[in-house]
Amino acid sequence: MIVGLTGHTKTRGVDGLVAELARAIHAAMQSVAAPHGSRRPSTKSLYAALKKNLRPVLEAWFGGPILCRYSGCPEGPAKGYSKTPKKVFKVLEYLWDFSFSRFAIPQAIRDPHATPMTGGKFELVFVAESELGNKNEVCRDLLKLLEARTSVRCLIYKQPRRTSERKQLEARMIQVMQGHAHFLDCPGIWILVGLTWTQEKITCDVSTLAPNQNAFAAVDTAALE
Numbered sequence: 524m525i526v527g528l529t530g531h532t533k534t535r536g537v538d539g540l541v542a543e544l545a546r547a548i549h550a551a552m553q554s555v556a557a558p559h560g561s562r563r564p565s566t567k568s569l570y571a572a573l574k575k576n577l578r579p580v581l582e583a584w585f586g587g588p589i590l591c592r593y594s595g596c597p598e599g600p601a602k603g604y605s606k607t608p609k610k611v612f613k614v615l616e617y618l619w620d621f622s623f624s625r626f627a628i629p630q631a632i633r634d635p636h637a638t639p640m641t642g643g644k645f646e647l648v649f650v651a652e653s654e655l656g657n658k659n660e661v662c663r664d665l666l667k668l669l670e671a672r673t674s675v676r677c678l679i680y681k682q683p684r685r686t687s688e689r690k691q692l693e694a695r696m697i698q699v700m701q702g703h704a705h706f707l708d709c710p711g712i713w714i715l716v717g718l719t720w721t722q723e724k725i726t727c728d729v730s731t732l733a734p735n736q737n738a739f740a741a742v743d744t745a746a747l748e
Contacts, residue, residue, distance in 0.1 A: 552569070
């Protein structure tokens with residue numbers, strides 16, 4: 524079972540959702556400015572691009588309202604969950620670096636300044652971690668994602684440039700997943716976004732998991748453009 528995939532979403536199929544997410548995420552990463560010097564791509568810019576590109580996809584698949592959060596995320600009262608137009612809720616990350624949910628945190632916690640939830644319940648539909656550091660840090664964030672109860676888990680990570688090192692890291696990441704007690708019971712949808720970069724551009728490779736959950740399966744983003 525995949526949390527949140529019910530009704531028309533099941534009818535349209537998980538593969539369709541993966542394809543649309545891959546298309547949107549690839550476009551988002553390509554829109555981020557390349558870093559200067561020895562810097563990494565800005566995490567805030569990665570999340571801002573995801574917020575812009577993914578919300579329409581998730582609303583089409585899961586229904587609205589879909590709200591987003593990350594540290595410093597500008598959501599504001601324009602999204603319509605404040606009882607007073609001038610009330611601005613401070614947006615903070617919730618459990619993971621970046622997430623989309625049906626309904627907002629103030630609604631879920633019954634904040635008296637928030638409009639009540641109607642037509643559904645609060646749920647996380649997309650959770651992401653971004654780790655552009657070393658391999659231990661990448662696998663640590665992967666382990667965090669395994670604890671998320673959500674329909675889609677996304678890891679944005681620094682991808683080794685050498686093919687042999689990429690395969691080693693991918694194999695290690697699969698071992699981390701399969702070493703989690705609840706992974707095989709409900710693996711859900713995984714979007715694995717490997718980034719490499721120079722001062723000229725950011726290169727993005729998008730993968731998901733193979734049907735048997737024991738290998739990466741590359742998504743042909745060239746066919747999605």
